[in-house]
Amino acid sequence: MTQRTMNMTTSDLTDMNKVGGAQGDSTSFRGLETRSVHAWFGKHHALAGVSLRFPERTVTGLIGPSGCGKSTFIRLLNRMHEFIPSAAMAGSVLLNGSDIYDPSEDPAMIRLKVGMVFQKPNPFPAMTIRENVLAGIKLAHLKRDNHDDIVEQCLTRAGLWKEVKDRLDASGGSLSGGQQQRLCIARSLAVEPQVLLMDEPCSALDPGSTLRIEETIKELAEKITVIIVTHNMQQASRVSDYCAFFLTDGGPGYLVEADSTRKIFTNPSDPRTADYVQGKFG
Amino acid sequence: MSNVVQSPDSATVEPQRPWAVKRAVRATNAGRLAVFAALAAGITLVTPLANADGWALAFLVVNLTWTIAVAVRLGAKERRDAIVRVVVSSLAFLAFVPWLSIFVSTALKGYKGLYPGYLFNDMRITSYDDELTFGGVGHAVVGSLIMVAIATILTLPLGILSGIYLTEVRGRLTFMVRFIVQSMAGVPSVVAGLFIFATVVQSMGRYSGLAGGIALAVLMLPTVSRTAEEVLKLVPDDLRSAGYALGARQWRTALMVVLPTVKAGLTTAAILGIARVIGETAPLLLTSLNTNGFMWNPIGGTLGSLPTYIFAMFMYGSEFSVARAWSGSVVLLSIVLFFFVLARRLGGRSEKRAKAGVGKAARTSVGTK
Numbered sequence: 001m002t003q004r005t006m007n008m009t010t011s012d013l014t015d016m017n018k019v020g021g022a023q024g025d026s027t028s029f030r031g032l033e034t035r036s037v038h039a040w041f042g043k044h045h046a047l048a049g050v051s052l053r054f055p056e057r058t059v060t061g062l063i064g065p066s067g068c069g070k071s072t073f074i075r076l077l078n079r080m081h082e083f084i085p086s087a088a089m090a091g092s093v094l095l096n097g098s099d100i101y102d103p104s105e106d107p108a109m110i111r112l113k114v115g116m117v118f119q120k121p122n123p124f125p126a127m128t129i130r131e132n133v134l135a136g137i138k139l140a141h142l143k144r145d146n147h148d149d150i151v152e153q154c155l156t157r158a159g160l161w162k163e164v165k166d167r168l169d170a171s172g173g174s175l176s177g178g179q180q181q182r183l184c185i186a187r188s189l190a191v192e193p194q195v196l197l198m199d200e201p202c203s204a205l206d207p208g209s210t211l212r213i214e215e216t217i218k219e220l221a222e223k224i225t226v227i228i229v230t231h232n233m234q235q236a237s238r239v240s241d242y243c244a245f246f247l248t249d250g251g252p253g254y255l256v257e258a259d260s261t262r263k264i265f266t267n268p269s270d271p272r273t274a275d276y277v278q279g280k281f282g
Numbered sequence: 283m284s285n286v287v288q289s290p291d292s293a294t295v296e297p298q299r300p301w302a303v304k305r306a307v308r309a310t311n312a313g314r315l316a317v318f319a320a321l322a323a324g325i326t327l328v329t330p331l332a333n334a335d336g337w338a339l340a341f342l343v344v345n346l347t348w349t350i351a352v353a354v355r356l357g358a359k360e361r362r363d364a365i366v367r368v369v370v371s372s373l374a375f376l377a378f379v380p381w382l383s384i385f386v387s388t389a390l391k392g393y394k395g396l397y398p399g400y401l402f403n404d405m406r407i408t409s410y411d412d413e414l415t416f417g418g419v420g421h422a423v424v425g426s427l428i429m430v431a432i433a434t435i436l437t438l439p440l441g442i443l444s445g446i447y448l449t450e451v452r453g454r455l456t457f458m459v460r461f462i463v464q465s466m467a468g469v470p471s472v473v474a475g476l477f478i479f480a481t482v483v484q485s486m487g488r489y490s491g492l493a494g495g496i497a498l499a500v501l502m503l504p505t506v507s508r509t510a511e512e513v514l515k516l517v518p519d520d521l522r523s524a525g526y527a528l529g530a531r532q533w534r535t536a537l538m539v540v541l542p543t544v545k546a547g548l549t550t551a552a553i554l555g556i557a558r559v560i561g562e563t564a565p566l567l568l569t570s571l572n573t574n575g576f577m578w579n580p581i582g583g584t585l586g587s588l589p590t591y592i593f594a595m596f597m598y599g600s601e602f603s604v605a606r607a608w609s610g611s612v613v614l615l616s617i618v619l620f621f622f623v624l625a626r627r628l629g630g631r632s633e634k635r636a637k638a639g640v641g642k643a644a645r646t647s648v649g650t651k
Contacts, residue, residue, distance in 0.1 A: 078527065080523065080526065080527060083523070083526065108526075108529050108530065108531050109529065111526060111527055111528070111529045112528070112529030113529075115527060115528070116523075116527035118520060118523060118524065118527075120520055122518070122520035122521055122523070122524045124521060124524070124539055124542075124543070125521075125543055126539075126542035126543045126545065127542070135525075135528060135538075135539075136528035136529060136530070138538065139525055139528050139529070139530030139534050139535065139538055139539070140528060140529040140530055140534075141534075184524070187524075187528065188527070188528065191528055191529055
């Protein structure tokens with residue numbers, strides 16, 4: 001308990017510049033940044049004082065045992081948290097220096113800039129593969145005229161184009177699980193987000209599909225910021241540039257340590273991180 | 283590998299169903315049931331039990347007696363299992379009897395009045411007790427369809443919108459909307475008719491198909507709204523989240539993601555609503571009344587309909603008019619049956635499509651490995 005309290009009070013001060021080592025004042029910081037973010041579900045305090053920076057065009061893995069608030073945290077980053085009726089939050093989330101929770105911000109526009117891929121593949125069953133990819137453009141009223149190019153480009157970037165190019169008019173539900181998840185990635189890419197959040201995107205997939213999605217993530221990082229929640233340590237070490245380790249002691253989840261992936265896996269500053277990445281608990 | 287048992291050549295293996303009931307056992311069971319059916323028929327002849335209902339009861343009693351007689355030799359658990367099985371399956375069968383007897387008796391009494399022109403003629407120049415080869419029910423079918431169409435046009439958007447409000451918007455009034463819709467389902471149809479009579483008919487100064495359609499809409503709305511709500515509830519939240527995560531607003535997600543997903547279910551909702559109101563008589567007697575001739579104008583005055591046609595024929599009371607009433611009933615039942623089958627087919631087709639999708643997915647994943 002004392003440890004957690006200490007962490008809550010110090011995290012605001014110390015964790016700020018750990019990820020990416022980006023220094024300088026926050027308004028010039030490009031990328032996503034959280035400042036002492038808390039989350040509640042009703043009276044339940046789920047997440048306490050997380051301050052992290054996600055620099056542009058990097059992949060950050062969020063690791064930690066179940067129930068430590070990783071998913072809650074990334075749902076805070078594109079304002080999906082507020083869909084839960086009893087949800088509450090504190091702190092601020094900055095995208096390129098402006099607060100996404102500012103009352104003047106439109107949550108739909110935020111979600112357009114910060115896309116999300118879910119744990120369970122969820123293509124729209126009433127739409128074809130092609131329509132699924134273009135769904136975001138139609139849903140958000142974006143003006144695009146080169147639909148065919150977008151479909152090909154997004155499916156290629158998601159690593160699915162070769163498998164489906166001859167049956168773009170088949171239902172999205174007719175694909176296998178791994179293909180569906182890659183279709184969902186292509187769908188999120190079509191609206192050209194600056195940040196892509198991935199909530200355990202490979203937890204329901206076989207090793208082959210997982211590998212292909214990991215390749216996709218690495219390619220994506222050349223253009224956009226990727227934040228991925230994963231329970232798979234090997235995956236975190238393979239795809240991410242930075243890692244953030246979350247933990248809970250029965251109370252709210254908190255950030256233990258955030259650093260470059262190499263450091264987290266070889267020489268972490270906190271012994272709990274070392275124990276976790278070596279599989280000693282969790 | 284010594285622990286691998288050599289399996290026989292796969293070419294010699296036949297697909298089997300070891301869990302299925304053996305044919306001989308099934309034949310014995312069927313034979314026994316046939317004997318019992320005959321026995322029950324014999325009982326209806328010598329006891330006060332009579333007709334189909336009496337026969338079904340006798341059949342149940344005979345079956346139960348035999349089961350108990352056999353089961354006394356079994357253990358307590360098996361005995362209870364055997365008795366419960368007979369009671370449950372017999373009661374399920376019993377529930378089927380009234381349904382069947384309605385169809386059979388209506389068909390038996392109504393077939394006399396049916397002739398090829400019956401659906402295409404009206405009663406303008408035919409009197410109610412003319413020979414059954416004159417006149418017809420065409421005007422009533424047209425009137426019924428006009429009024430049901432009006433009711434559907436009014437109800438469908440309202441019902442779907444209220445369903446969306448209850449499942450998607452979930453505003454502060456959710457409880458109240460649901461309460462009002464459910465209590466509307468309890469409004470007696472004659473009260474609904476009276477209400478439309480006092481408002482629409484009196485303000486227009488005449489009976490009309492429009493008033494009839496509005497009265498039917500009042501009765502149809504709860505059915506459509508409830509079914510739409512149930513269907514929309516089935517849409518997984520994953521899809522809504524996916525829509526929101528793509529930067530879509532709520533109404534856009536509801537319109538473009540949620541509604542298309544349950545297209546078939548909403549069609550079923552509409553059809554169930556139609557089947558619910560097409561046989562309503564009381565509200566139509568107060569709002570559209572009846573005519574004897576074809577009438578296509580829903581606001582031009584009284585409009586005939588199948589239920590009021592049947593009612594008028596029965597009230598007239600002559601031999602041929604009552605026969606006409608039964609024939610009208612056959613037509614009405616057939617229309618209701620048609621709508622129900624349509625609803626099942628549309629609902630079932632989407633289910634089948636979903637299953638086919640899964641099957642295809644399985645095949646594809648096998649193919650890629």
